[in-house]
Amino acid sequence: SAEELAEAVESVDVFARVSPEHKVAILSALQGNGHTVAMTGDGVNDAPALRSADVGVAMGQRGTDVARAASDMVLLDDNFTTIRDAVEAGRGVFDNLRKFVNYLLSANAGEVAVVFLGVLVGAALFPETFAGQPEALILTPVMLLWINLVTDGLPALALGADPTAPDVMERPPRGRDEPVIGRRMTASILGIGAIMAVTGLAVFFYGLDQQGLLVAQTALFTFLVAVEIVRIQVIRSRF
Numbered sequence: 001s002a003e004e005l006a007e008a009v010e011s012v013d014v015f016a017r018v019s020p021e022h023k024v025a026i027l028s029a030l031q032g033n034g035h036t037v038a039m040t041g042d043g044v045n046d047a048p049a050l051r052s053a054d055v056g057v058a059m060g061q062r063g064t065d066v067a068r069a070a071s072d073m074v075l076l077d078d079n080f081t082t083i084r085d086a087v088e089a090g091r092g093v094f095d096n097l098r099k100f101v102n103y104l105l106s107a108n109a110g111e112v113a114v115v116f117l118g119v120l121v122g123a124a125l126f127p128e129t130f131a132g133q134p135e136a137l138i139l140t141p142v143m144l145l146w147i148n149l150v151t152d153g154l155p156a157l158a159l160g161a162d163p164t165a166p167d168v169m170e171r172p173p174r175g176r177d178e179p180v181i182g183r184r185m186t187a188s189i190l191g192i193g194a195i196m197a198v199t200g201l202a203v204f205f206y207g208l209d210q211q212g213l214l215v216a217q218t219a220l221f222t223f224l225v226a227v228e229i230v231r232i233q234v235i236r237s238r239f
Contacts, residue, residue, distance in 0.1 A: 039057065041067050050067060053072075059078045060078060088169055099239060103155065105189045107147075108152075114201060122138070199227075
């Protein structure tokens with residue numbers, strides 16, 4: 001029965017003499033138990049199961065046209081280890097995508113907060129400086145361009161091409177609906193942005209109070225450039 005089959009698929013490793021209908025039934029039983037199922041095949045009789053599987057994998061050399069058309073992935077070398085390599089590469093790409101997004105969004109969050117909050121706090125604490133001088137800016141446009149193009153852009157490109165972590169295949173698989181920006185990454189983006197803003201503004205207003213606007217801008221610019229390098233390691237450490 002369907003109930004007996006659902007129980008059997010959890011403990012039985014090999015089913016022999018199965019027909020195409022049996023393959024689909026075994027696959028459906030596994031899916032019904034909450035498993036994500038991959039199906040490999042090369043013949044016409046494998047096509048229904050290849051179509052029904054979460055990931056259908058057909059043989060590229062000896063596989064039939066029907067099997068290749070019904071599958072999601074085709075092994076051009078007919079080597080099963082290629083499936084493992086593809087999973088490893090996919091996990092590496094997903095990791096790098098998350099690092100790239102985390103790095104850019106946390107940087108922009110911190111920089112926007114520094115400029116926006118800096119003007120508000122500066123106008124309240126140093127009205128004579130910010131109200132009387134049109135050039136009184138938290139960061140000059142050239143500084144912001146340098147940070148965005150050089151200090152943000154180039155490291156982000158490097159993170160996008162980061163080598164795959166050596167333990168990537170030891171991790172449990174992620175859910176198929178897991179987003180790139182999850183709760184943990186959102187907390188990371190907001191947390192890093194807040195730390196950058198609070199610390200950067202403290203550096204800026206201390207320099208403004210002690211040495212004037214040019215020194216304060218230089219100190220804040222230097223701080224943001226330096227913290228970008230530290231932030232790369234913080235973000236990469238998760239992976």
